[in-house]
Amino acid sequence: MERRELLKMIALATGGALVGGELFFSGCKSTGGPVTFTPETIAFLDEVAETIIPATSTPGAKAAQVGEFMKVYVTDCYDADDQKAFLEGVNKLDEACNKMHGHDYLKATPEHRKELLVSLDKEAKTVQDQRKKAYDDFVKAERAKGNILPIMDFKNPVASHYFTLMKQLTLLGFFTSKTGATETLRHIQVPGKYDGALPYKKGDKAWADSI
Amino acid sequence: MPDNNTFDAIVVGSGISGGWAAKELTEKGLKVLLLERGKNIEHIKDYKNTTKEVWDFPHRNGRTQQEINDYPHLKRDYPLRESMADDNWSPWASDKDNPYTEIKRYDWFRGYILGGRSLLWGRQSYRFNKWDFEANAKEGIGVDWPVRYDDIAPWYSYAERFAGIQGTKEGLDVLPDGEFLPGMEMNVVEKDVAAKIKDHYQGKRHMFIGRSANITQPKPEQNRVNCQYRNRCWYGCPFGAYFSSNAATLPVAMKTGNLTIEADKIATQVLYDKDKKKATGVEALDTNTNKTYTYNAKIVFLCASTFNSTWILMNSATNIWPDGLGSSSGELGHNVMDHHLKVGAGGTVEGYQDKYIWGRRPTGVYIPRFRNIYDDKRDYLRGFGYQGGANRGRGLQVPEFTLGAELKDALSEAGSWSMGLGGFGEILPDHSNKISLDKNKKDKWGLPVLAFDVELKENEIKMRKDMANDAAEMLEAAGVKNVHTYDTGYAHGMGIHEMGTARMGRDSKTSVLNGFNQVWDAQNVFVTDGSFMTSSSCVNPSLTYMAFTARAADHAVSELKKGNL
DSSP, X not given: OOHHHHHXXXXXXXXXXXXXXXXXXXXXXXXXXXXXXXHHHHHHHHHHHHHHSOOSXXXXXXXXXXXXXXXXXHHHHSBHHHHHHHHHHHHHHHHHHHHHHSSOGGGSOHHHHHHHHHHHHHHHHHHHXXXXXXXXXXXXXXHHTTOOSOOOSOOOSSOOOHHHHHHHHHHHHHXXXXXXXXXXXXXXXXXXXXXXXXXOOTTOBXXXXXX | OOSTTEEEEEEEXXXXXXXHHHHHHHHTTOOEEEEXXXXXXXXXXXXXXXXXXXXXXXXXXXXOHHHHHHOTTGGGSTTOOGGGSSSSOXXXXXXXXXXXXXXXXXXXXXXXXXXXXXXXXXXXXXXXXXXXXXXXXXXXXXXXXXXXXXXXXXXXXXXXXXXOEEOOOOOOSSSOOOOEEXXXXXXXXXXXXXXXXXXXXXXXXXXEEOOBSBOSSOBGGGTBOOOOSOOOGGGOOXXXXXXXXXXIIHHHHHHTTOEEEEOSEEEEEEEEETTTTEEEEEEEEETTTOOEEEEEEEEEEEOSOHHHHHHHHHTSSTTTSTTOTTGGGSOTTBOOBOEEOSEEEEEEEOOOTTEEEESOOSOOEEEOOOTTSTTOOOSSSSOEEEEEEEEEOXXXXXXXXXXXXXXXXXXXXOOOEEEEEEEEEEOOOOTTSEEEEEEEEEOTTSOEEEEEEOOOOHHHHHHHHHHHHHHHHHHHHTTOEXXXXXXXXXOTTTTSOOBOSSOBOSOTTTOSBOTTSEETTEEEEEEOSGGGOSOOOSSOSHHHHHHHHHHHHHHHHHHHHTTOO
16 A cells, blocks of 8 residues: 555544645744653553554554654654644643543553543544634635645644544554554565455455555 | 867766766767766665665654755655655755745756666656647647657657566557557556546547556566566665666666766856857866866767756856857747646545455556547647556545544455546746746855746646546546545646756757757757757656657767768
8 A cells, every 4th residue: 555545544534634744835834843752651652552553463552662653753743833732632631531530541441541532532523624624714715816836834723633643643653663564464575566456355454555 | 088088978967868868879889978966876786775664764754844944845745755865865956955046936856866867757658649749830839849750759669668668559649659568457446447438438538557667577688677566666676677877778888888977066067169169068066076177078968957957058158148058049948848737536436345456566547638639629728648546545444433453453454445547737838937047046066046937827727627627527437436626736846847948949049959959059069858848748758858869869979970060
C-alpha cells in the first residue's frame, strides 16, 4: 500500500488530515521549539497508544515504542500550537479520566481506559468537523476571490483536539514500526514481480505501507 | 587531448538531456567534457537510502519543521520528505543556496546532483503526436515547430530502444506507439474499468498501462536488471531498472574513454567570439573553491535544465547583446510552459474482495487526450491526458469510534478498492509568461538569480473544468461509486515539466533556436533540454528531450565533419 493510502487511512480514522509535517500549507505557522517529554509522559503515551492498538496475537503499540515515536514526532514535526495542544492533552486526558472513572488513567482498568478513549474520540471528532469546516470555508473564500493556487498560508482558527493528535500518531507510529509493518501487516522488500489479481481471503494480512 | 582544458565538445548538465548528449557525442568519437553543478553521484554506491525501510527513519518519512524551513520552495509539494532530505540522500537542490525571485509564485523543484532529475523523474514516456507539432501554426499560437512528427519519429525509436520503455501498442493517432518492452500489467480493477470505458465511449477513449522507462526485460549490455517492483525509484535503483543518466547513458559514454566529468562546477557563461560568430567554450565556477575555469571546445551542448540553460545564455555575450546570447529575437526567457495538474476525480470500487496485489508497480494507468481531436470541439484549445490507477487500501470499512483490538484487526486487513484519475493539461506558450535575471539578488556564489513572472492563463483555467468533470464521468461510466471531483489548485512549476524560454522555430527573428536546436546567433551552441520546446503537448516531455538531443548530436557531428561548425 502506498504512503498516500496510509495518510488517507489515518485521515479517515481520525476525521482529518495528519497534523504536522505532512501538510503543504504549514508555511506561516510558528515553528515548534524544544519540548519536554519525561520518561513518565512517554510511558503514559505508551498506555494510551496500547488502548488504541493493543497487543493481540501480534505485538501492540507499546511494543512498537509508539510513546517514544510521539516524542520525536511532536518535537520535530509539530508547530508550536500543536505541540501545546498535545502536551496539555496529557493532563486533560487524566482529568477526563478522573471525571469519568474517579481516578487517573494509569489506574484505570483496560475496559475503563477504552470507554474513556472512545468518548474522547467522539469529542475529538466534533472538533475535527469544526476544523474541516473552517478549512473548507477558507478555501471556498479564496476560490471566490479568484485564487487558483494551492492553499499555502492557512492557519486553522480551531485548535487541534489532543486525542486526534494522539490517535493519529498511534496509527502512524504503529503501522510504520518494524513490528507493525512486518508482524501485524506483511512486507516484502523485493517483490520481484507484479500480480494484479492476487487471490485474497478475509483475514489475510494487508501489505505494509511503502515508504 | 591537446591540453587539460580543451575538448571537442562541452555538455553542460548531466540530467536526461545531458546524459544523452554525452553518450551520443562520445560514441561518435568526440572528446567530451561534462559539467555538472551538483555533486558526483556514483551509480548504486551512493543510493544510500534505497534499501532502507520506513522504520529506519526517525520521523517515519514525514517532514520536520527544520526541513520545512530549509526548503521554502520544495516544501510546497510532495518531493520534500525525510528520506529525500537527510545526510544520506538529498538529491533536491538547496533552496537556501539557490534562491530565486517570485514576481508571481513559481514552484521550481531542481535536482542538482550528477544525473540531475533523471534520478527523480516520474519515468512516464510518451511520444508527441503529429498534431502536437502542427497545432501552433494551425491555431496561430506562438510560432510553428520547425520539425514534424515524421522528422522525429526515428529518433523516438532510437531513444526508446536504448532507454527501455515498457508499454503496450494501442494503434492510436493521439499517442503513437513506440518500440516497447513488454508492458506491465494493469490490476484486476483497472482492467475492468478500461473495458467499461472502451465500451461506454465506443472505442473513442482508451485506458491502458502507463508507458514508463522501467525495464521489464534485463539489459545485460547496460548492466541493468529488470524492474523488481519495489517502487523506490526516487532513491536510485540498485538494479538500474529505470532509465537514469547514472544507470544508462553515462556508463556507456564513460566506456568510450572519451568522457571527462567535472562535478561541482556551475557553467556561468558560454564564451563567444563575435568575429567568428561562434562559441569558443564555457566558463565555469567551482562551487567549493569559487575558482573560475575556462574550457574550450568546438561545440557546446546546453542541457542544464530548462531555466538554467536560458540563465547561462542570458549571462553570455552580454557585450554584444545586453540580454544575452540568443536574445536577438526578443524571445529568450519567454513562453514558460509546464503541465497543469492537481485536478481530477476519484471514487471507490465495490467488490473484488477476493483479489489483491502482489508487488509495487512503478507506473499507473494512462488515458490519452480525447478533447479537441477529430470531431470534438471545446471552448478552449488543446487538451489533457490522465494518469491514475486502482489500489486496494485498508481501513475504509472501520466503523467510527472503533478502538482496540477491533480497530487493529480491521486496519490489518485489506479494505476497499479505490480508483483515481489525475489530469495533465497542456499549457499554451504565452510571451508574457517569462523569466528574467534579477541582478539585485545573488545566490551563494554571488551569481544573479532568476525572477519568475509566470501564471496560468484563461485557456488552461477553462480546461480544468473538463479535467475534473470528464474524469468523474468516466469513473461513473465504469461503475465506480462515491465519485468526487477535486481541484486543489495549481501553481506553475508543480508539474515539474518546465518547458520553453529558448524555443525553436523557423525564423531567427521570432525564435532562439533553429530546427536542430542550434542557437541562431551561435550555431555551434545547441540547447536540447526543455528550453527548446515550442509547445508543450499534454504528455510527459522527457522522451522528447531524449529524441531531440540524439538528433541534435547527430547533426552536430555531421556538421563538424563538414567543417560547418
